[in-house]
Amino acid sequence: MPRPIPVPDELSKPFWDACNERRLVVQNCTACNRMQYPPEKTCLGCGSGKSLAWREVSGRGRVDDYVVVHDSRLRLWQAEQPYNVALIALEEDPGVLFLSNLPGIPVDQVPVGASVQADFEEVTPGQLLLEWRVVSQPQRPAQRKR
Numbered sequence: 001m002p003r004p005i006p007v008p009d010e011l012s013k014p015f016w017d018a019c020n021e022r023r024l025v026v027q028n029c030t031a032c033n034r035m036q037y038p039p040e041k042t043c044l045g046c047g048s049g050k051s052l053a054w055r056e057v058s059g060r061g062r063v064d065d066y067v068v069v070h071d072s073r074l075r076l077w078q079a080e081q082p083y084n085v086a087l088i089a090l091e092e093d094p095g096v097l098f099l100s101n102l103p104g105i106p107v108d109q110v111p112v113g114a115s116v117q118a119d120f121e122e123v124t125p126g127q128l129l130l131e132w133r134v135v136s137q138p139q140r141p142a143q144r145k146r
Ligand SMILES: [Zn+2]
Pocket: 029, 030, 031, 032, 033, 034, 043, 044, 045, 046, 047, 048, 051
């Protein structure tokens, strides 16, 4: 899959800087002890704009669900159709979700429930991009939630 090149702004720069160090960080609100991603100016839990700090997390997660995209609006990806878009739930807080194409997983064969690990790949010199890799299959075949 071709990768969009991230354009870090003031809000997202700490995230991208951490990616370059192969670390996964998410925002953590110290007022209500809640994690969130993608980064926001305020906590979506309590509304605080002064209590958000960056917190390093394990980079472990689980495949929560997925879709197969057949009609992408993104011209960059239309040549790759169909492709997987998996929803990754973070181990520390399954409410924190990431999207991934899960490189190496055949279309429509995403192992829901499988463990994944954050990985980082270079998209442009000097910038690594977050990616997710399946590290172990679910214990028993998981049913797709539909
Ligand atoms: Zn909060």
